[in-house]
Amino acid sequence: MNNDDIISKKDLLELTDISYGQLYRWKRKGLIPEEWFIRKSTFTGQETFFPKAQVLARIEKIKNMKEDISLDELADVFSPAVDSVSLAANELVKRNIVIPGLLEQYQEFRHNNEPLDFNDILALYILNKLIDSGKISLDEGRLMIEVLNEGMIKFNSEPCELLLMRKLGVFSCLLISPPCKLYPDKGIRIIEKISIPTAIEELKVKLV
Known part of the structure; x- marks a missing residue:
């Protein structure tokens, strides 16, 4: 994954206009997968990056849908598991x-x-x-x-x-x-x- 494919946490928060707390709450709820939080060494130390296209698309979906359904229901939507429906x-x-x-x-x-x-x-x-x-x-x-x-x-x-x-x-x-x-x-x-x-x-x- 090259640098064009990832986005830093700082840039992500600014671009999507969400807070640090929202980001990590969504992580705890399973809305943003743990494996998308990528730790990398930079000249300022360890920083967190994300797969750019995937995380931007996911945050846009969360923002559009969270008024209509609960975060727990959203977590089920984003789960790869097939439901017993x-x-x-x-x-x-x-x-x-x-x-x-x-x-x-x-x-x-x-x-x-x-x-x-x-x-x-x-x-x-x-x-x-x-x-x-x-x-x-x-x-x-x-x-x-x-x-x-x-x-x-x-x-x-x-x-x-x-x-x-x-x-x-x-x-x-x-x-x-x-x-x-x-x-x-x-x-x-x-x-x-x-x-x-x-x-x-x-x-x-x-x-x-």
Whole structure:
């Protein structure tokens, strides 16, 4: 991580207009991960730095959301752990997680009408966004769901990214665990790269 990728605690507090006390309260609550507090030696001694893009995005989310939900609820939103949630299908439509037509096709794909658990809801949430944007077809979405559902079990809450690709009109996808470097065939077009932790955060907000 080079100097352009990090921000000092002093600069962070000034840029975001938050206090030292707020920063460390959010840390105690688990809103800002312990591993983001990076101790480095400088000419003035030991100073604390943060991964710049991540911490600025997180603080912006906290400031925007803390008036609507409690800090404990926010901590759950930002936790990478998958919740033990079960919702009826019609509840997903009410919360604008999925459109009715896509939900019906997903239920046919699953071959049952039972309440959906968090992994099902996450898969539907991602599928809905991709279908709505026109980036994949429903048949491609079914393949993506299979990869996502099986991969989430194997990754077991480990941060990962969903990579969607197409070569000569043929769709494929995979889950990867960053940081990693990819050098695809020149004929492969990257359709989309989705951060699963980010998608989980977005979904949890809708479920609060």
